[in-house]
Amino acid sequence: MTTPLVKDRIYRSPQALIGGVLLLVIVLWLGIDALIRGHGRTPWLALAALILIVPLVVAFTLRPAVFAGEDRLRVRNPFRVITLPWGEIASLRSGFSNEVVVKSGAKYQLWAIPVSLRGRKKAARQQAKSEGDARRGRTGSGAGGAGRGLGGFGGFGGFGGFGGQAAAEQADGPTRAETDKVMDDLREMLESRGPAESAQGEVTVRWAYEVAAPAVAGAVLLAILLVVG
Structure with missing residues (x-):
């Protein structure tokens, strides 16, 4: 069979x-x-x-x-x-x-x-929100890196984790x-x-x-x- x-x-x-x-x-x-x-x-x-x-x-x-x-x-x-x-x-x-x-x-x-069409508009809004979160995560990672040089590894780790999560969400592909x-x-x-x-x-x-x-x-x-x- x-x-x-x-x-x-x-x-x-x-x-x-x-x-x-x-x-x-x-x-x-x-x-x-x-x-x-x-x-x-x-x-x-x-x-x-x-x-x-x-x-x-x-x-x-x-x-x-x-x-x-x-x-x-x-x-x-x-x-x-x-x-x-x-x-x-x-x-x-x-x-x-x-x-x-x-x-x-x-x-x-x-x-x-x-x-x-309503579903497509909703997906477009979610996609724009995800891209915004990813951009903020990357910006936060950069700020965290500067913070580590001034006096803290913990701040870098926290921001880096957020940026990595946003990047992982983006890796799943666009919202549809x-x-x-x-x-x-x-x-x-x-x-x-x-x-x-x-x-x-x-x-x-x-x-x-x-x-x-x-x-x-x-x-x-x-x-x-x-x-x-």
């Missing part, structure tokens, strides 16, 4: 999961209340709205996920599942959204790994947003697994009819009820 070279990883958005659960609770609470207490067409309208809205909430919040395996990357978006062998991926691109680009030129958005770190991990997997023979193949796309069909049925039913009056 062979041990996989790369352990499967699953990436999802915690914020989307929490938001999706809250939305489902609100929608189901309002919809079920209308079904039970509504009069005339209200229960039917509530039923049609539930059939339409619930699949859409699930599709855009709970469903998206990225599965990174040894031989392929599987992207589960709201209405499609894209299976991409590592050998067919040309690049993983980050801009206003995170995307995977295949060698044929096709692009697929990674819904489960959204770009967080969480989703950017995820993209870095995927790029490393692409680089290591892309040339592997087992990671070659064709890109496949499957439509999620189990999500789209109920939403379409709910939209059609709601339209009929509104037109009939």
Whole structure:
């Protein structure tokens, strides 16, 4: 039995999961209340709205996920599942959204790994703070060295330790947003697994009819009820 070279990883958005659960609770609470207490067409309208809205909430919040395996990357978006062998991926691109680009030129958005501009700004502030601490540490080390010449090794040791700690923090690399770190991990997997023979193949796309069909049925039913009056 062979041990996989790369352990499967699953990436999802915690914020989307929490938001999706809250939305489902609100929608189901309002919809079920209308079904039970509504009069005339209200229960039917509530039923049609539930059939339409619930699949859409699930599709855009709970469903998206990225599965990174040894031989392929599987992207589960709201209405499609894209299976991409590592050998067919040309690049993983980050801009206003995170995307995977295949060698044929096709692009697929990674819904489960959204770009967080707020996270990038926070990481930039942390990076600036770390650089400031490192500069102050280096300045302190120089002052400590002068202090030792005037009459104390202890002062030099204290400042030197602070400067060394700041330098060690800087050695860990620049601070980055969480989703950017995820993209870095995927790029490393692409680089290591892309040339592997087992990671070659064709890109496949499957439509999620189990999500789209109920939403379409709910939209059609709601339209009929509104037109009939």
